[in-house]
Amino acid sequence: MNPLILTIILMTVFLGTMIVMASSHWLMIWIGFEMNLLAIIPILMKKYNPRAMEASTKYFLTQATASMLLMMAIIINLMHSGQWTITKVFNPTASIIMTLALAMKLGLTPFHFWVPEVTQGISLTSGLILLTWQKLAPMSILYQISPSINLNILLTMAVLSILVGGWGGLNQTQLRKIMAYSSIAHMGWMAAILVYNPTLTMLNMLIYIMMTLTMFMLFIHSSSTTTLSLSHTWNKAPLITTLILITLLSMGGLPPLSGFMPKWMIIQELTKNSSIILPTLMAIMALLNLYFYMRLTYSTSLTMFPSTNNMKMKWQFETKQITLLPPLIIASSLLLPLTPMLSILD
Amino acid sequence: MLKIIIPTIMLMPLTWLSKKNMIWINTTTYSLLISLISLSLLNQPNNNSLNFSLMFFSDPLSAPLLVLTTWLLPLMLMASQHHLSKEPLIRKKLYITMLAMLQTFLIMTFTATELISFYILFEATLVPTLIIITRWGNQTERLNAGLYFLFYTLVGSLPLLVALISIQSLTGSLHFLLIQYWNQALPDSWSNIFLWLACMMAFMVKMPLYGLHLWLPKAHVEAPIAGSMVLAAILLKLGGYGMLRITMMLNPQTNFMAYPFLMLSLWGMIMTSSICLRQTDLKSLIAYSSVSHMALVIVAVLIQTPWSYMGATALMIAHGLTSSMLFCLANSNYERTHSRTMILARGLQTLLPLMAAWWLLASLTNLALPPSINLIGELFVVMSSFSWSNITIILMGANITITALYSLYMLITTQRGKYTHHINSIKPSFTRENALMALHMTPLLLLSLNPKIILGFTY
Numbered sequence: 001m002n003p004l005i006l007t008i009i010l011m012t013v014f015l016g017t018m019i020v021m022a023s024s025h026w027l028m029i030w031i032g033f034e035m036n037l038l039a040i041i042p043i044l045m046k047k048y049n050p051r052a053m054e055a056s057t058k059y060f061l062t063q064a065t066a067s068m069l070l071m072m073a074i075i076i077n078l079m080h081s082g083q084w085t086i087t088k089v090f091n092p093t094a095s096i097i098m099t100l101a102l103a104m105k106l107g108l109t110p111f112h113f114w115v116p117e118v119t120q121g122i123s124l125t126s127g128l129i130l131l132t133w134q135k136l137a138p139m140s141i142l143y144q145i146s147p148s149i150n151l152n153i154l155l156t157m158a159v160l161s162i163l164v165g166g167w168g169g170l171n172q173t174q175l176r177k178i179m180a181y182s183s184i185a186h187m188g189w190m191a192a193i194l195v196y197n198p199t200l201t202m203l204n205m206l207i208y209i210m211m212t213l214t215m216f217m218l219f220i221h222s223s224s225t226t227t228l229s230l231s232h233t234w235n236k237a238p239l240i241t242t243l244i245l246i247t248l249l250s251m252g253g254l255p256p257l258s259g260f261m262p263k264w265m266i267i268q269e270l271t272k273n274s275s276i277i278l279p280t281l282m283a284i285m286a287l288l289n290l291y292f293y294m295r296l297t298y299s300t301s302l303t304m305f306p307s308t309n310n311m312k313m314k315w316q317f318e319t320k321q322i323t324l325l326p327p328l329i330i331a332s333s334l335l336l337p338l339t340p341m342l343s344i345l346d
Numbered sequence: 347m348l349k350i351i352i353p354t355i356m357l358m359p360l361t362w363l364s365k366k367n368m369i370w371i372n373t374t375t376y377s378l379l380i381s382l383i384s385l386s387l388l389n390q391p392n393n394n395s396l397n398f399s400l401m402f403f404s405d406p407l408s409a410p411l412l413v414l415t416t417w418l419l420p421l422m423l424m425a426s427q428h429h430l431s432k433e434p435l436i437r438k439k440l441y442i443t444m445l446a447m448l449q450t451f452l453i454m455t456f457t458a459t460e461l462i463s464f465y466i467l468f469e470a471t472l473v474p475t476l477i478i479i480t481r482w483g484n485q486t487e488r489l490n491a492g493l494y495f496l497f498y499t500l501v502g503s504l505p506l507l508v509a510l511i512s513i514q515s516l517t518g519s520l521h522f523l524l525i526q527y528w529n530q531a532l533p534d535s536w537s538n539i540f541l542w543l544a545c546m547m548a549f550m551v552k553m554p555l556y557g558l559h560l561w562l563p564k565a566h567v568e569a570p571i572a573g574s575m576v577l578a579a580i581l582l583k584l585g586g587y588g589m590l591r592i593t594m595m596l597n598p599q600t601n602f603m604a605y606p607f608l609m610l611s612l613w614g615m616i617m618t619s620s621i622c623l624r625q626t627d628l629k630s631l632i633a634y635s636s637v638s639h640m641a642l643v644i645v646a647v648l649i650q651t652p653w654s655y656m657g658a659t660a661l662m663i664a665h666g667l668t669s670s671m672l673f674c675l676a677n678s679n680y681e682r683t684h685s686r687t688m689i690l691a692r693g694l695q696t697l698l699p700l701m702a703a704w705w706l707l708a709s710l711t712n713l714a715l716p717p718s719i720n721l722i723g724e725l726f727v728v729m730s731s732f733s734w735s736n737i738t739i740i741l742m743g744a745n746i747t748i749t750a751l752y753s754l755y756m757l758i759t760t761q762r763g764k765y766t767h768h769i770n771s772i773k774p775s776f777t778r779e780n781a782l783m784a785l786h787m788t789p790l791l792l793l794s795l796n797p798k799i800i801l802g803f804t805y
Contacts, residue, residue, distance in 0.1 A: 249473060256451075256470040264466075264507070271511040276537070280544075283504040287497060294496065298489055302480040336466075 001046065012039035013133070020137040026074040026084045029141065030067060033105075036137060037063045043129060044122045055121025059130075062104060062114045069101035086141075088148035095148045098141075105138040108191055109160040112184045116168070119180035124225065127176050128216040131183045132209045139190065139205055146198045154191055159282065161188030166288025173227045175219055178292060179212065182251060185289050192282060193266045196273050199345050204262035206345075210331040211259060214247045217325060223317035231299040236316060241301035243329055248297050250333045252290035258335035265342070347402035347457050350416065353380050354453060357446040361439045369435075373442055374423045377449075381416035388413060388799050397523065402457040406803040410663050411587055412456045415580050417789065418670060419449050422572035424782050425674050428681050429570060441482060445572055448474040452580055456587065461510050461520040464591075465503070468548075468584060472499055475581065478573040479565060491564035498561040502551035505544035512541070513595070522591065531598055542599045545592050546607070552585030553640045555607060556614020566633035567686070571677040574629065578636050578673060579666035586640070586662050589647045590655065590802075597650075604648035611648075612738060615641035615745045622752035627686045628676045631756055632669060635712065638749065639665045646727040649734045652804035657726025659802030664720040664790065668711045671786035675705055678779050679760065682772040688756070693765030701775045702761045704783035711787075713753040714746065717794045722801075 016036030023029050037060065044056040076094040078084060089095040104111040119127045142149070165185025172178045186208045193200045218240055224230040233240045250259035263286065267279040357373060357380075364372045387409045390396060395405030404412060422445055430438050448471060455467040472495075480492035514520045517528065532538050551558045566574050593600055618637040625631040639661065646658035676686070678701065683691045695702035714720040724746065731738040793800060 245477075254469065254473055255466045256473075260466070260469075267508060268511045271508055272515045276508060276512055276540075280505050280508045283507065284501060287500055287504070290500070291493075291497070294493060298480065298492075302477065302492075303489065 001042075009039050009042050012036075013043065013129070017133065017137045021140045024086050026077070026086060029086070030071055030074060033063075033067050033070065033137060036134070037067065040129070040134065044118075044126050046126055047123050051121045052123075055118045058114050058121075059118045062111070066101045066104035066111075069097055069104065073098035073101060086144055089145050090148065092150065095145065096150055096153060098145060099149050099153055102138045102142050103157055103191070106135060106142075106187050106191075107180075107184055108157045108187050109164045109184065110157070112161065112164055112168075115184055116172075116177045116180040119176045119183075120174055122176075124176070124216060124220050124223070127179065128213065128220075131179060131216075132212050135183075135187070135205065135209075139201065142191070142194055143198045143201060146194050146201075149195055151195050154194060155278070158188045158192035159278070159285075161185060161191065162282050162285045163288075166285050166291075169292045170288065172292065175225050175227065175230060175296075178296065179215060182289060182293075183208075183212070185286065189262065189266055189282065189286075192278070193269055197269045199342070200262065200265050200269055202345050203265060203342060207258055207262050207332070207335070210328060211247060211251050214243075214325075214328040214332045215251070217322045217328060218244050218247065221319050221322050223320065227296060227299050229316075230296070232316060233300060234304065236319065243325075245297045245301040246329070246333045248293040252293045253286055254290070256336050257333045258331070259333075261336050261339055265339070347398045347404070347453075350380060350384050350412075351402075351450060351453055353383075354416075354419075354446060354450045357449075358443050361442040361446070366435055369438060369442065370423065370427055373446075374420045377416070377419040377423060381413070381420065384413050384416040395523070397459075398457075400521075401459055401463065402454075403459050403523065404457050406799075406801075406805070407590060407659060408456045408587065410659065410800045410802075411580075411583055412453060414583075414663055414666050415449065415452050415456065417785075418575060418579050418666075419445065421670070421674075421782060421785055422575050424778055424785075425575060425677060426570065426572045427778060428776075429677075441478070441572075444474045444478050445576075448478075448576060452584075455584060459522045461522065461525075461592075462507075462514070464588070465507055465510055468588065469500075469503060471581065471584070472496060475569075475573065475577065479569045482570045482573070483568040484570070485568060487564065488568035491561070491568040494561040495565040498551050498558065499548075502558070503548035506548035509541050509544035525595060529595065529597075532596060534599070538599060539603065542596050542603045545596060546589065546603075549585040549588040549592070550607065550644070552588070553582060553644055554585070554637060555644060556610045556617065556637065556641060559614070559618070559637045562637055563630050563633045566636070566673075567627060567629045571673060574673040574677075575670045578632070579670040582636060582640055583662045583666060586643045586647065586658060589644070590658065593647060593650060600648065600650060608645060608648050611641040611644040612741045614638075615645075616741060616748065619745055619748040619752060623748070623755060626688060628679065628688045628756070628760070629673065629686050631688070631752065632672045632676060635672075635749070635752065636665070636669050638745065639669070642724060642727050642745075645731055645738075649730055651730045651733070653726050653733075654730035655804045656801040657723050657730060659723075660719050660797060660800050661723030661727060663793070663800045664711070664718065664723050667786055667790045668708060668720060671704070671708045671783060671790075672712065674779070674782050674786065675701070675708055678775070683769060688759050690766065691769055692759060693761070693763045694769075695761040696765050697769065697772065698775050700780060701783075704780070704787065705757055705761050707787055708783075709753045709757040711790055713750040718790060719793045719797050719800060722794075722797050 013036055016032045016039060019032030020029050041056050041060055044059060045052050073094045077089050077091055080091040089098055107115040119130060162185050165181045165188060169178050169181030190201045190204045221240060222233050250257035253259045253263045267283060270279040357376060360372055360376060361369055387404050390406050395403050397403045430441060451467050451470045455464055458464040458467060476492050476496050480488055510520060554562050566577055569577060615638045618634045622631050622634045643658045643661050646654040679691050680686055711718045711720050714724045728742045731742060798805060
């Protein structure tokens, strides 16, 4: 793509999210969402093939529906409260519709069906933007309306998301679909704690973005999109396999890596609020996630995947440069001792 | 405690910066020095704990386990030299780094004061062990073994996390030194029953309890020698240590909640001992023997009498040394014949007489021959379980008999009789191997002279 055009489009995506996060007028927020959506469609279609077209269309349809639902919730809120300012949404109908709309944007169950298919159809870099940057805007709105969200709906969606994210990823070998299901599960964790302590949602979002960025960067390095092609990384760059191991274990939430921190904090917050069965269930279901991450580590770093003798000489894509890998690795694996620094997120 | 933890952490840069011909020498020497430092912890003047800081402490229960942990690292390094000799230098260094990392986490686990910190480090020991088992194991079953190991432990320990956090939110602190003084009886209710279960299941899986022991034969058999040693000697004892610490908070539910686990342990020890008589795989035999000995420890911990605690602690240390030694002996067989089948390498006494002496000593301590500390541990457990309920003496007696049977079966099959003709060209025992066995046996024999130090905090 022409670099100038790419710059303009990326700036529009950035600006859209910024408008969503910084506005206090509901209409501006809706405008921000639409700007974001329209500008990201060309990014999703960077490779012009029918699969990418299908993915972009699915993305556009779901996000546009969600935006319309959001608009309806805004109008109902306007009708009942008479003003356009963002505060907690007092009317329960508006609040429920807004929660559902934002859940559709994030990819929470039962609105998760678009996430794997869209992520699979687009290139790795676009998938990276889709799974990290696009989650910021809806999450910031959820953060702002968090006092008024109906707990039953949100918790149901959260628990179902963790279950679907874990269970759905079990049968996948395509890396982008694995990352998509991982995203669904992590969104579930973030949604679960939203009403109790929104700061932890932000913490989880931060750590999740670090880890997803790291994973995608490692995939982009060898341009591998399937488990099979990832298993060839030991040939050209054995260090990458170690980094994949560490990051995947961190995503699975194993102590002492930093992926454990959001899970621990969320479990702590939920337990303090006297719900005991819920965090236990969530933690057990996160083990499903760990299973397919372990399978990925088995094929990449912990074994030498079965390959023919001349696999070492196999032609592979030229390795791309990974931006900012060391800070990302540190952030996605070694942050656990910094847990007392959580207070800066308030 | 930092005087032990920081040198252990620094073992990792030591391996990466050592030259090719010095890595084993450097790491073994320094880890031996660290174990000498940890011996000073055994000097506990009064009945209280030695409190080093707000985060680390050591009391008569954790000090022997700590000394065992630090003693075992040089032994693991010595045992791994042969099977790593053909690997490239970087992989050797990675292996030693994994061992050093595991050692750091283990030391911090045994000396942690805050129970949540104990939990985090308990889970953290899983990651290096998993990597050692799956990356350096020898057969394809090691993948399955790693998964079973990881998931059994995690499913058991996630409820523990929730339980610890809920106890903290109810009582205000999980600092160990405070809990022992604040202790109140747990009120009787359904949710407290689940709390009891949540707290104990993690350690039951780790011990392992008979019904949840499926991961252990897989993990022990598939792990390389250092992995087997550390699993059998230390990681199982993490479960015992955790149980001993946490049952303090869980009275009076333990009086009735312990019954199913006591039944499972009492029956399980007979069952696993009996299975040992039918094993063809040498490492599998030693693994099931570990389950059987640990079942005794579970019985002792759940009975909660002073003598049973003494027996549990002594049995843990004794079993750690004995079972690690048996794995080293099995590994010396494996390195020569590349097979774990017992009957393929028979009659080794004629070929390797000194190793036969070590086999004899290891088998004798495994069957708890007096006056070894194995006997002291088992005897205390048998006596305290007899006082708890007279009928258990039948099961305990049966277990001791069957333990003797399979230990002698293992000894006779591998050592006595005519040697098989295809092993008459095996290499003689290395000095390294003899040193390894001596270093296992010497503490075991010396401790029988002064078992007071391993009898734990109820002595």
